[in-house]
Amino acid sequence: MAQRGIREFDAKRLLARFMPDYMPDFNYKGEVVLVGHDTDFDRLADQNPWLLDRKLVVKPDQLFGKRGLHGLVLLNVDFEQARKFIGSKMNSEVVIGGVSGRLDHFLIEPYIPHKEEYYVAIRASNDYDIIYFSTQGGISVESRWDQVIEIPVHVLQGLDGIDLKKAVADKAELRADQVASFLEALYRFYVDLGFTYLEINPFTLCDGSIVPLDLVAKLDDAEAYWQKKTWGDLEFPEPFGRALSREELYIKELDARTGASLKLTILNPSGRVWTMIAGGGASVIYTDTICDLGHSSELCNYGEYSGDPNTEDTYRYTCTILDLMTKSRHPQGKILLIGGAIANFTDVASTFKGIVMAIKEYQARLKEHGIKIYVRRGGPNYEEGLRLMRSLGEELGIPIDVYGPETHMTRIVPLALEKA
DSSP: OOEEEEOHHHHHHHHHHHGGGTOTTOOOOOOOEEEOTTOOHHHHHHHOTHHHHSOEEEEEOSSOOOTTTTTOOEEEEOHHHHHHHHHHHTTOEEEETTEEEEOOOEEEEEOOOOSOOEEEEEEEETTEEEEEEESSOSTTGGGGGGGOEEEEEETTTTTTTOOHHHHHHHHHGGGHHHHHHHHHHHHHHHHHTTEEEEEEEEEEEETTEEEEOSEEEEEEGGGTTTTHHHHTTOOOOOOTTOOOOHHHHHHHHHHHTSSSEEEEEESOTTSSEEEEEESHHHHHHHHHHHHHTTOGGGBOEEEEEESOOOHHHHHHHHHHHHHHHTSSOOTTOEEEEEEEOBOSSOOHHHHHHHHHHHHHHTHHHHHHTTEEEEEEOBSTTHHHHHHHHHHHHHHHTOOEEEEOTTSOTTTHHHHHHHHO
């Protein structure tokens, strides 16, 4: 499971669209717009006439918090003022929590005058999800954490046996019924739509209806296939301050054109341990193993190739990794771990043909940089795939150690690091 942050814009649209399925009287309309570099403001106003009729709130929407404390929230303004504010801030560089980045996306929504500010959050924690609630929400909720109620929910039992009204009665008082109904609906929404973290701080009541004012959310990207209809065209933006490299952009574009999953994040290009792991879960396990063995500072990348990529896509993915590996030398040489669990449906021989093609193309550079390759794989046609890799090592004179499903999945990690 990889927790990926999403924009407030997308989270509020999901909330407006699906929460009424769990709480029929939830009537938040999701009136939000997202503004980027190329946004046509006149067209935006034509498509969303409420922008011209309402007082507005403007704030960056780039996966960072404390926006008000950094002077990046504009309240109670008209559309023209919002437009000028965005124009003055767009592409400006700011430092948030020690991270420097440029502002390139803003959210505009209606301004809601309010007095009450409530806090709610749900997060995943091992076998439990934890629901947090407070009637003392807002920017200073951390300083009043003793006012926050924590309600553990076992992931297998759900809300069965939990009296939410009783749990919040001391805090919510006259609104206990409404708050309990909202927490129950929000938790079911959180589970069914694949969230791993959801925080609304604050939400308020407007004419008796619940309105989310500020929202932070993360999704489990492993649910992308199952949530295709509910998530729609939702994107996972990069963390604030992180610009994609040319190679990361290339793999992202390649991933968008295929039904398989191709992911690449460059961590330390000057390190010596590179990975090419089949499967999202396996990539986490391999990364954890490398770090547990004390080599986190040498880990160069994180990523995966999975979902039965064809030979051509695997070839292009491998070429990208090998090109990155051979851009600079390391005094101790470099290691490439080609690993994975036992595949369910990925044709191992087909993917390994792509890997073989790439290694043949880069053979001279691999030898020049002293690269050693360790392979562990199982699944459909794995025997043929491993045979191809063994033959390749003998043919090219490149050290390639090959292991099948009889070897523990991550055994190649200590073997590689001990020999290196």
